Amino acid sequence: MSRTASTWTEIRAEALRRINTREWAPGDTIPNEAELAEEFGCARATVNRALRDLADEGLLERRRKAGTRVPLHPVRRATLRIPVIRREMEDHGKAYGYRLIFNRAEVPPDDVAARMRARRSMLHVASLHLADGMPFMAEDRWIDPTVVPAARTAPFATGNANEWLLAHAPYTHGEIAFSAEPADAAVATLLDLAPGAALFVICRTTWDGARAVTTVTQRFAPGYRLQTTL
Amino acid sequence: MSRTASTWTEIRAEALRRINTREWAPGDTIPNEAELAEEFGCARATVNRALRDLADEGLLERRRKAGTRVPLHPVRRATLRIPVIRREMEDHGKAYGYRLIFNRAEVPPDDVAARMRARRSMLHVASLHLADGMPFMAEDRWIDPTVVPAARTAPFATGNANEWLLAHAPYTHGEIAFSAEPADAAVATLLDLAPGAALFVICRTTWDGARAVTTVTQRFAPGYRLQTTL
Protein backbone atom coordinates (compact mmCIF):
# COMPACT_ATOMS: atom_id res chain seq x y z
CA MET A 1 0.00 0.00 0.00
CA SER A 2 2.88 2.38 -0.64
CA ARG A 3 2.21 5.84 -1.95
CA THR A 4 4.77 8.23 -3.29
CA ALA A 5 6.29 11.51 -2.26
CA SER A 6 4.44 12.49 0.87
CA THR A 7 5.15 15.71 2.65
CA TRP A 8 4.63 15.98 6.37
CA THR A 9 1.64 18.26 5.90
CA GLU A 10 0.02 15.71 3.61
CA ILE A 11 0.59 12.99 6.16
CA ARG A 12 -0.77 15.27 8.83
CA ALA A 13 -3.89 15.92 6.77
CA GLU A 14 -4.42 12.22 6.11
CA ALA A 15 -4.01 11.38 9.80
CA LEU A 16 -6.46 14.13 10.66
CA ARG A 17 -8.92 12.68 8.17
CA ARG A 18 -8.62 9.24 9.75
CA ILE A 19 -9.19 10.70 13.20
CA ASN A 20 -12.22 12.66 12.05
CA THR A 21 -13.76 9.75 10.18
CA ARG A 22 -13.04 7.48 13.16
CA GLU A 23 -11.04 5.18 10.98
CA TRP A 24 -8.76 5.77 13.94
CA ALA A 25 -11.33 5.89 16.72
CA PRO A 26 -10.91 7.46 20.17
CA GLY A 27 -8.99 5.04 22.35
CA ASP A 28 -7.31 3.29 19.44
CA THR A 29 -3.58 2.89 19.17
CA ILE A 30 -2.60 3.85 15.64
CA PRO A 31 0.10 2.10 13.59
CA ASN A 32 3.62 2.94 14.64
CA GLU A 33 5.85 5.38 12.84
CA ALA A 34 7.79 2.75 10.94
CA GLU A 35 4.61 1.19 9.54
CA LEU A 36 3.15 4.53 8.55
CA ALA A 37 6.43 5.54 6.95
CA GLU A 38 6.26 2.44 4.82
CA GLU A 39 2.60 3.01 3.96
CA PHE A 40 3.22 6.59 2.91
CA GLY A 41 6.53 5.79 1.28
CA CYS A 42 8.55 8.27 3.26
CA ALA A 43 11.12 8.41 6.04
CA ARG A 44 10.11 7.82 9.63
CA ALA A 45 11.21 11.36 10.52
CA THR A 46 8.55 12.73 8.19
CA VAL A 47 5.82 10.71 9.90
CA ASN A 48 7.25 11.80 13.23
CA ARG A 49 6.95 15.44 12.24
CA ALA A 50 3.31 15.01 11.24
CA LEU A 51 2.25 13.07 14.32
CA ARG A 52 4.18 15.31 16.67
CA ASP A 53 2.34 18.27 15.24
CA LEU A 54 -1.02 16.64 15.87
CA ALA A 55 0.07 15.67 19.37
CA ASP A 56 1.03 19.30 20.04
CA GLU A 57 -2.56 20.22 19.31
CA GLY A 58 -3.91 17.54 21.60
CA LEU A 59 -5.34 15.41 18.79
CA LEU A 60 -3.03 12.50 19.51
CA GLU A 61 -1.31 11.19 22.61
CA ARG A 62 2.17 9.79 22.27
CA ARG A 63 4.17 7.76 24.74
CA ARG A 64 7.44 5.99 24.23
CA LYS A 65 7.11 2.31 23.78
CA ALA A 66 3.32 2.51 24.32
CA GLY A 67 2.79 4.10 20.93
CA THR A 68 0.44 6.75 19.62
CA ARG A 69 -3.22 6.83 20.62
CA VAL A 70 -6.30 8.84 19.75
CA PRO A 71 -7.33 10.34 23.09
CA LEU A 72 -10.73 9.38 24.52
CA HIS A 73 -11.29 12.91 25.75
CA PRO A 74 -9.58 15.14 23.26
CA VAL A 75 -8.76 18.18 25.37
CA ARG A 76 -8.99 20.69 22.60
CA ARG A 77 -6.63 23.57 22.94
CA ALA A 78 -7.24 26.99 21.59
CA THR A 79 -4.30 29.29 21.04
CA LEU A 80 -5.36 32.83 21.49
CA ARG A 81 -3.38 35.86 20.70
CA ILE A 82 -3.15 38.17 23.65
CA PRO A 83 -4.20 41.44 22.16
CA VAL A 84 -2.01 44.49 22.11
CA ILE A 85 -4.93 46.86 22.53
CA ARG A 86 -3.83 49.53 20.13
CA ARG A 87 -3.01 47.11 17.33
CA GLU A 88 -6.26 45.23 17.78
CA MET A 89 -8.15 48.49 17.51
CA GLU A 90 -6.25 49.74 14.49
CA ASP A 91 -6.88 46.40 12.78
CA HIS A 92 -10.59 47.06 13.28
CA GLY A 93 -10.23 50.52 11.81
CA LYS A 94 -10.84 52.37 15.06
CA ALA A 95 -8.94 55.33 16.41
CA TYR A 96 -7.02 54.47 19.53
CA GLY A 97 -6.95 56.87 22.47
CA TYR A 98 -5.18 56.73 25.80
CA ARG A 99 -5.54 58.70 29.01
CA LEU A 100 -3.50 58.39 32.18
CA ILE A 101 -5.64 58.51 35.31
CA PHE A 102 -2.88 58.41 37.90
CA ASN A 103 0.69 57.24 38.35
CA ARG A 104 1.99 57.02 41.90
CA ALA A 105 4.11 54.92 44.22
CA GLU A 106 2.34 53.06 46.99
CA VAL A 107 2.24 49.82 48.90
CA PRO A 108 -0.08 47.35 47.16
CA PRO A 109 -3.12 45.83 48.85
CA ASP A 110 -2.95 42.21 49.98
CA ASP A 111 -4.39 40.61 46.84
CA VAL A 112 -1.90 42.38 44.58
CA ALA A 113 0.99 41.66 46.94
CA ALA A 114 -0.01 38.00 46.88
CA ARG A 115 -0.15 37.92 43.09
CA MET A 116 3.31 39.45 42.80
CA ARG A 117 4.72 37.72 45.88
CA ALA A 118 6.22 41.00 47.06
CA ARG A 119 4.98 43.55 49.56
CA ARG A 120 7.21 46.57 48.90
CA SER A 121 6.12 49.91 47.48
CA MET A 122 5.22 49.68 43.79
CA LEU A 123 4.30 51.94 40.94
CA HIS A 124 0.54 52.04 40.60
CA VAL A 125 -0.64 53.17 37.18
CA ALA A 126 -4.28 53.53 36.21
CA SER A 127 -5.32 54.41 32.70
CA LEU A 128 -8.21 54.52 30.32
CA HIS A 129 -8.10 53.25 26.74
CA LEU A 130 -10.50 54.64 24.17
CA ALA A 131 -11.88 53.43 20.86
CA ASP A 132 -12.99 56.21 18.53
CA GLY A 133 -13.11 58.47 21.57
CA MET A 134 -15.38 56.16 23.58
CA PRO A 135 -14.15 54.59 26.84
CA PHE A 136 -13.25 51.03 26.02
CA MET A 137 -11.07 49.53 28.71
CA ALA A 138 -9.91 50.54 32.18
CA GLU A 139 -6.48 49.35 33.17
CA ASP A 140 -5.12 49.03 36.68
CA ARG A 141 -1.46 48.16 36.79
CA TRP A 142 1.26 47.60 39.40
CA ILE A 143 4.92 47.61 38.45
CA ASP A 144 7.80 46.54 40.69
CA PRO A 145 10.36 49.36 40.34
CA THR A 146 13.13 47.20 41.77
CA VAL A 147 12.72 44.90 38.75
CA VAL A 148 12.20 47.69 36.19
CA PRO A 149 13.98 50.79 37.58
CA ALA A 150 13.38 52.80 34.43
CA ALA A 151 9.63 52.58 35.01
CA ARG A 152 9.97 55.27 37.71
CA THR A 153 10.59 57.88 35.04
CA ALA A 154 8.68 56.31 32.16
CA PRO A 155 6.36 58.60 30.18
CA PHE A 156 3.08 56.93 31.11
CA ALA A 157 1.30 60.24 30.66
CA THR A 158 1.72 60.07 26.91
CA GLY A 159 2.10 56.39 26.04
CA ASN A 160 0.43 53.31 27.40
CA ALA A 161 2.23 51.26 29.99
CA ASN A 162 1.75 47.93 28.23
CA GLU A 163 3.67 49.00 25.15
CA TRP A 164 6.35 50.72 27.20
CA LEU A 165 6.88 47.57 29.23
CA LEU A 166 6.97 45.38 26.14
CA ALA A 167 9.77 47.54 24.82
CA HIS A 168 11.72 47.96 28.06
CA ALA A 169 11.01 45.06 30.40
CA PRO A 170 11.73 41.53 29.22
CA TYR A 171 9.84 38.73 30.87
CA THR A 172 10.25 35.02 30.89
CA HIS A 173 6.74 33.79 31.60
CA GLY A 174 3.40 34.79 32.99
CA GLU A 175 -0.09 33.90 34.03
CA ILE A 176 -3.29 35.15 32.53
CA ALA A 177 -6.87 34.70 33.68
CA PHE A 178 -10.19 35.65 32.15
CA SER A 179 -13.32 36.31 34.16
CA ALA A 180 -16.38 38.49 34.45
CA GLU A 181 -17.12 40.97 37.20
CA PRO A 182 -19.56 43.79 37.88
CA ALA A 183 -18.34 47.37 37.51
CA ASP A 184 -17.66 49.10 40.83
CA ALA A 185 -18.41 52.80 41.22
CA ALA A 186 -14.96 54.01 40.17
CA VAL A 187 -14.72 51.85 37.06
CA ALA A 188 -18.32 52.60 36.11
CA THR A 189 -17.53 56.31 36.15
CA LEU A 190 -14.40 55.82 34.08
CA LEU A 191 -16.12 53.68 31.46
CA ASP A 192 -19.28 55.79 31.56
CA LEU A 193 -21.51 52.87 32.60
CA ALA A 194 -24.04 52.10 35.27
CA PRO A 195 -22.47 50.50 38.36
CA GLY A 196 -22.85 46.73 38.27
CA ALA A 197 -22.52 46.43 34.49
CA ALA A 198 -20.99 43.11 33.41
CA LEU A 199 -17.35 43.60 32.47
CA PHE A 200 -14.99 41.20 30.76
CA VAL A 201 -11.79 41.10 32.79
CA ILE A 202 -8.28 40.03 31.87
CA CYS A 203 -5.89 39.70 34.77
CA ARG A 204 -2.26 39.10 33.94
CA THR A 205 0.99 38.84 35.85
CA THR A 206 4.36 38.60 34.12
CA TRP A 207 7.60 37.37 35.60
CA ASP A 208 11.28 37.74 34.89
CA GLY A 209 12.56 34.55 36.44
CA ALA A 210 11.40 34.45 40.05
CA ARG A 211 10.44 38.14 40.28
CA ALA A 212 7.13 39.62 39.23
CA VAL A 213 7.57 42.42 36.72
CA THR A 214 4.02 43.67 36.61
CA THR A 215 0.46 42.67 37.29
CA VAL A 216 -2.42 44.24 35.45
CA THR A 217 -6.19 44.06 35.53
CA GLN A 218 -7.96 45.18 32.38
CA ARG A 219 -11.72 45.74 32.54
CA PHE A 220 -13.47 45.95 29.19
CA ALA A 221 -16.69 47.78 28.45
CA PRO A 222 -19.69 45.59 27.52
CA GLY A 223 -19.58 44.26 23.99
CA TYR A 224 -15.95 43.15 24.11
CA ARG A 225 -15.32 39.62 22.89
CA LEU A 226 -12.11 37.67 22.82
CA GLN A 227 -12.30 35.10 20.08
CA THR A 228 -10.28 32.49 18.30
CA THR A 229 -10.59 29.31 16.29
CA LEU A 230 -10.33 25.74 17.48
CA MET B 1 33.34 29.56 19.84
CA SER B 2 32.20 25.99 19.44
CA ARG B 3 30.47 24.18 22.28
CA THR B 4 29.78 20.52 22.45
CA ALA B 5 26.76 18.26 22.40
CA SER B 6 23.82 20.63 22.30
CA THR B 7 20.27 19.40 22.34
CA TRP B 8 17.55 21.41 20.66
CA THR B 9 16.01 22.32 24.03
CA GLU B 10 19.35 23.68 25.22
CA ILE B 11 19.69 25.74 22.08
CA ARG B 12 16.13 26.92 22.53
CA ALA B 13 16.88 27.94 26.12
CA GLU B 14 20.02 29.80 25.10
CA ALA B 15 18.19 31.62 22.31
CA LEU B 16 15.44 32.53 24.76
CA ARG B 17 18.06 33.86 27.15
CA ARG B 18 19.55 36.04 24.42
CA ILE B 19 16.14 37.39 23.52
CA ASN B 20 15.30 38.14 27.13
CA THR B 21 18.64 39.81 27.86
CA ARG B 22 18.32 41.74 24.60
CA GLU B 23 21.60 40.35 23.41
CA TRP B 24 19.29 39.79 20.47
CA ALA B 25 17.17 42.92 20.65
CA PRO B 26 13.71 43.45 19.16
CA GLY B 27 14.11 44.22 15.47
CA ASP B 28 17.47 42.47 15.18
CA THR B 29 18.16 39.78 12.64
CA ILE B 30 19.88 36.95 14.45
CA PRO B 31 22.71 34.83 12.99
CA ASN B 32 21.58 32.31 10.44
CA GLU B 33 21.11 28.63 11.13
CA ALA B 34 24.44 27.57 9.68
CA GLU B 35 26.34 30.03 11.86
CA LEU B 36 24.49 29.05 15.00
CA ALA B 37 24.98 25.38 14.20
CA GLU B 38 28.70 25.98 14.07
CA GLU B 39 28.66 28.02 17.26
CA PHE B 40 26.75 25.34 19.16
CA GLY B 41 28.62 22.50 17.51
CA CYS B 42 25.53 20.76 16.18
CA ALA B 43 23.71 20.09 12.94
CA ARG B 44 21.67 22.79 11.26
CA ALA B 45 18.53 20.71 11.71
CA THR B 46 18.94 20.94 15.46
CA VAL B 47 19.14 24.72 15.37
CA ASN B 48 16.16 24.69 13.01
CA ARG B 49 14.12 22.71 15.51
CA ALA B 50 14.92 25.14 18.32
CA LEU B 51 14.23 28.31 16.34
CA ARG B 52 11.10 26.89 14.75
CA ASP B 53 9.76 26.16 18.20
CA LEU B 54 10.37 29.74 19.34
CA ALA B 55 8.79 31.03 16.15
CA ASP B 56 5.71 28.87 16.82
CA GLU B 57 5.33 30.74 20.09
CA GLY B 58 5.70 34.10 18.42
CA LEU B 59 9.08 34.87 19.97
CA LEU B 60 10.86 34.90 16.63
CA GLU B 61 9.84 35.71 13.07
CA ARG B 62 11.32 33.66 10.28
CA ARG B 63 11.26 34.29 6.55
CA ARG B 64 13.09 32.50 3.83
CA LYS B 65 16.11 34.33 2.58
CA ALA B 66 15.38 37.29 4.87
CA GLY B 67 16.45 35.32 7.94
CA THR B 68 15.23 35.17 11.53
CA ARG B 69 14.30 38.31 13.44
CA VAL B 70 13.23 39.18 16.95
CA PRO B 71 9.80 40.78 16.44
CA LEU B 72 9.30 44.39 17.48
CA HIS B 73 5.85 43.65 18.80
CA PRO B 74 5.97 40.10 20.13
CA VAL B 75 2.36 39.00 19.89
CA ARG B 76 2.36 36.60 22.78
CA ARG B 77 0.11 33.63 22.37
CA ALA B 78 -1.51 31.74 25.18
CA THR B 79 -2.74 28.23 24.62
CA LEU B 80 -5.69 27.50 26.78
CA ARG B 81 -7.28 24.19 27.31
CA ILE B 82 -10.96 24.29 26.62
CA PRO B 83 -12.43 22.72 29.73
CA VAL B 84 -14.53 19.61 29.70
CA ILE B 85 -16.70 20.77 32.58
CA ARG B 86 -16.97 17.52 34.43
CA ARG B 87 -13.27 16.76 34.28
CA GLU B 88 -12.32 20.25 35.36
CA MET B 89 -14.61 19.91 38.35
CA GLU B 90 -13.41 16.47 39.31
CA ASP B 91 -9.82 17.72 39.10
CA HIS B 92 -10.78 20.35 41.69
CA GLY B 93 -12.32 17.70 43.91
CA LYS B 94 -15.90 18.81 43.39
CA ALA B 95 -18.91 16.62 42.77
CA TYR B 96 -20.31 17.13 39.31
CA GLY B 97 -24.06 17.33 38.78
CA TYR B 98 -26.15 17.70 35.66
CA ARG B 99 -29.79 18.55 35.06
CA LEU B 100 -31.62 18.72 31.75
CA ILE B 101 -33.91 21.75 31.54
CA PHE B 102 -35.50 20.99 28.17
CA ASN B 103 -34.79 19.18 24.93
CA ARG B 104 -37.00 20.03 21.98
CA ALA B 105 -36.94 20.63 18.25
CA GLU B 106 -37.55 24.14 17.01
CA VAL B 107 -36.48 26.71 14.47
CA PRO B 108 -33.60 28.77 15.85
CA PRO B 109 -33.75 32.55 16.24
CA ASP B 110 -31.86 34.71 13.77
CA ASP B 111 -28.62 35.05 15.73
CA VAL B 112 -28.26 31.29 16.14
CA ALA B 113 -29.23 30.65 12.51
CA ALA B 114 -26.55 33.13 11.49
CA ARG B 115 -23.91 31.48 13.66
CA MET B 116 -24.69 28.05 12.17
CA ARG B 117 -25.44 29.34 8.68
CA ALA B 118 -28.61 27.20 8.56
CA ARG B 119 -32.23 28.07 9.24
CA ARG B 120 -33.91 24.66 9.52
CA SER B 121 -35.41 23.15 12.66
CA MET B 122 -32.78 22.14 15.20
CA LEU B 123 -32.53 20.36 18.50
CA HIS B 124 -32.52 22.89 21.29
CA VAL B 125 -31.08 21.56 24.54
CA ALA B 126 -30.84 23.59 27.74
CA SER B 127 -29.13 22.23 30.81
CA LEU B 128 -27.71 23.16 34.16
CA HIS B 129 -24.36 21.99 35.47
CA LEU B 130 -23.73 21.83 39.20
CA ALA B 131 -20.65 21.85 41.40
CA ASP B 132 -21.15 20.18 44.77
CA GLY B 133 -24.89 20.64 44.25
CA MET B 134 -24.64 24.37 43.56
CA PRO B 135 -25.65 25.80 40.16
CA PHE B 136 -22.44 26.49 38.32
CA MET B 137 -23.08 26.91 34.61
CA ALA B 138 -26.14 27.23 32.40
CA GLU B 139 -25.79 25.77 28.92
CA ASP B 140 -27.89 26.63 25.92
CA ARG B 141 -27.18 24.42 22.92
CA TRP B 142 -28.42 23.96 19.35
CA ILE B 143 -27.64 20.83 17.39
CA ASP B 144 -28.24 20.31 13.68
CA PRO B 145 -29.98 16.89 13.46
CA THR B 146 -29.24 16.58 9.75
CA VAL B 147 -25.53 16.58 10.61
CA VAL B 148 -25.85 14.39 13.71
CA PRO B 149 -28.98 12.23 13.20
CA ALA B 150 -28.35 10.16 16.32
CA ALA B 151 -28.74 13.29 18.45
CA ARG B 152 -32.53 13.04 18.01
CA THR B 153 -32.60 10.03 20.32
CA ALA B 154 -29.56 10.81 22.47
CA PRO B 155 -30.00 10.46 26.24
CA PHE B 156 -29.55 14.11 27.16
CA ALA B 157 -31.76 13.57 30.21
CA THR B 158 -29.06 11.56 31.93
CA GLY B 159 -25.74 12.65 30.38
CA ASN B 160 -24.48 16.04 29.32
CA ALA B 161 -24.67 16.96 25.67
CA ASN B 162 -21.07 18.08 25.37
CA GLU B 163 -19.67 14.68 26.28
CA TRP B 164 -22.21 12.86 24.12
CA LEU B 165 -21.26 14.99 21.13
CA LEU B 166 -17.53 14.52 21.74
CA ALA B 167 -18.09 10.79 21.60
CA HIS B 168 -20.52 10.72 18.67
CA ALA B 169 -20.02 13.75 16.48
CA PRO B 170 -16.61 14.40 14.97
CA TYR B 171 -15.74 17.94 14.01
CA THR B 172 -13.02 19.46 11.94
CA HIS B 173 -12.79 22.96 13.35
CA GLY B 174 -14.61 25.57 15.33
CA GLU B 175 -14.81 29.05 16.72
CA ILE B 176 -14.84 30.06 20.33
CA ALA B 177 -15.44 33.43 21.93
CA PHE B 178 -15.25 34.67 25.50
CA SER B 179 -17.22 37.58 26.82
CA ALA B 180 -19.13 38.92 29.79
CA GLU B 181 -22.84 39.56 29.94
CA PRO B 182 -25.48 40.30 32.57
CA ALA B 183 -27.79 37.49 33.66
CA ASP B 184 -31.26 37.75 32.17
CA ALA B 185 -34.29 36.69 34.22
CA ALA B 186 -34.31 33.08 33.04
CA VAL B 187 -30.61 32.45 33.57
CA ALA B 188 -30.66 34.28 36.91
CA THR B 189 -33.37 31.90 38.11
CA LEU B 190 -31.47 28.87 36.90
CA LEU B 191 -28.20 29.90 38.52
CA ASP B 192 -29.95 31.24 41.62
CA LEU B 193 -28.63 34.77 41.17
CA ALA B 194 -29.97 38.29 41.04
CA PRO B 195 -30.84 39.40 37.50
CA GLY B 196 -28.02 41.47 35.99
CA ALA B 197 -25.22 39.56 37.73
CA ALA B 198 -22.00 39.53 35.70
CA LEU B 199 -21.57 36.18 33.98
CA PHE B 200 -18.56 34.80 32.19
CA VAL B 201 -19.73 33.49 28.83
CA ILE B 202 -18.18 31.00 26.44
CA CYS B 203 -19.79 30.80 23.03
CA ARG B 204 -18.63 28.04 20.75
CA THR B 205 -19.60 26.72 17.32
CA THR B 206 -18.10 23.56 15.88
CA TRP B 207 -18.07 22.49 12.25
CA ASP B 208 -17.71 19.29 10.32
CA GLY B 209 -16.40 20.63 7.06
CA ALA B 210 -18.82 23.26 5.81
CA ARG B 211 -21.72 22.28 8.08
CA ALA B 212 -22.23 23.46 11.63
CA VAL B 213 -22.55 20.58 14.08
CA THR B 214 -23.55 22.51 17.15
CA THR B 215 -23.41 25.92 18.72
CA VAL B 216 -23.44 26.38 22.44
CA THR B 217 -23.51 29.26 24.90
CA GLN B 218 -22.27 28.51 28.39
CA ARG B 219 -22.94 31.05 31.12
CA PHE B 220 -20.88 30.65 34.28
CA ALA B 221 -21.87 31.75 37.76
CA PRO B 222 -19.76 34.55 39.27
CA GLY B 223 -16.37 33.44 40.52
CA TYR B 224 -15.48 31.39 37.46
CA ARG B 225 -12.04 32.07 36.03
CA LEU B 226 -10.44 30.63 32.96
CA GLN B 227 -6.69 30.73 33.37
CA THR B 228 -3.50 29.68 31.73
CA THR B 229 0.19 30.49 31.52
CA LEU B 230 2.00 32.60 28.96
Add this chain to the structure above:
DNA sequence: GCGATTATTATGTCTATACATAATAACGCG
Protein backbone atom coordinates in the same frame (compact mmCIF):
# COMPACT_ATOMS: atom_id res chain seq x y z
C1' DG C 1 17.64 55.18 -15.05
C1' DC C 2 14.17 51.51 -15.32
C1' DG C 3 12.25 47.03 -15.74
C1' DA C 4 12.76 42.27 -16.38
C1' DT C 5 15.74 38.35 -15.81
C1' DT C 6 19.06 35.74 -13.25
C1' DA C 7 21.93 34.66 -9.22
C1' DT C 8 22.30 34.16 -4.47
C1' DT C 9 20.96 33.09 0.05
C1' DA C 10 18.41 31.58 4.32
C1' DT C 11 14.93 28.87 5.68
C1' DG C 12 12.00 24.62 4.78
C1' DT C 13 11.85 19.93 4.19
C1' DC C 14 13.22 15.06 3.28
C1' DT C 15 16.33 10.97 3.74
C1' DA C 16 18.95 7.37 5.93
C1' DT C 17 21.19 6.14 9.80
C1' DA C 18 22.31 6.00 14.51
C1' DC C 19 21.80 6.13 19.23
C1' DA C 20 18.99 7.68 23.54
C1' DT C 21 15.14 7.09 26.49
C1' DA C 22 11.10 5.52 28.64
C1' DA C 23 7.87 2.18 29.31
C1' DT C 24 6.28 -2.25 28.91
C1' DA C 25 6.82 -7.26 28.50
C1' DA C 26 9.41 -11.31 29.45
C1' DC C 27 12.18 -13.82 32.23
C1' DG C 28 14.20 -16.03 36.12
C1' DC C 29 15.15 -16.64 40.83
C1' DG C 30 13.92 -17.38 45.47
Add this chain to the structure above:
DNA sequence: CGCGTTATTATGTATAGACATAATAATCGC
Protein backbone atom coordinates in the same frame (compact mmCIF):
# COMPACT_ATOMS: atom_id res chain seq x y z
C1' DC D 1 3.56 -16.86 43.09
C1' DG D 2 5.70 -12.42 43.62
C1' DC D 3 9.51 -9.44 42.82
C1' DG D 4 13.43 -7.65 40.77
C1' DT D 5 16.26 -7.82 36.58
C1' DT D 6 16.75 -7.88 31.77
C1' DA D 7 15.09 -7.66 26.97
C1' DT D 8 12.29 -5.40 23.70
C1' DT D 9 10.02 -1.77 21.46
C1' DA D 10 8.11 2.79 19.98
C1' DT D 11 9.02 7.29 20.24
C1' DG D 12 12.62 11.12 20.78
C1' DT D 13 16.48 13.21 19.07
C1' DA D 14 20.81 14.07 16.42
C1' DT D 15 23.45 14.05 11.95
C1' DA D 16 25.17 14.89 7.23
C1' DG D 17 23.78 15.56 2.98
C1' DA D 18 20.60 16.93 -0.47
C1' DC D 19 17.17 19.46 -2.86
C1' DA D 20 13.00 22.83 -2.69
C1' DT D 21 11.26 27.35 -2.10
C1' DA D 22 10.82 32.09 -1.39
C1' DA D 23 12.66 36.40 -1.19
C1' DT D 24 16.16 39.53 -1.89
C1' DA D 25 20.19 41.26 -4.53
C1' DA D 26 22.68 41.72 -8.70
C1' DT D 27 22.84 42.07 -13.43
C1' DC D 28 21.78 43.04 -18.11
C1' DG D 29 19.39 45.03 -21.92
C1' DC D 30 17.24 48.90 -23.39
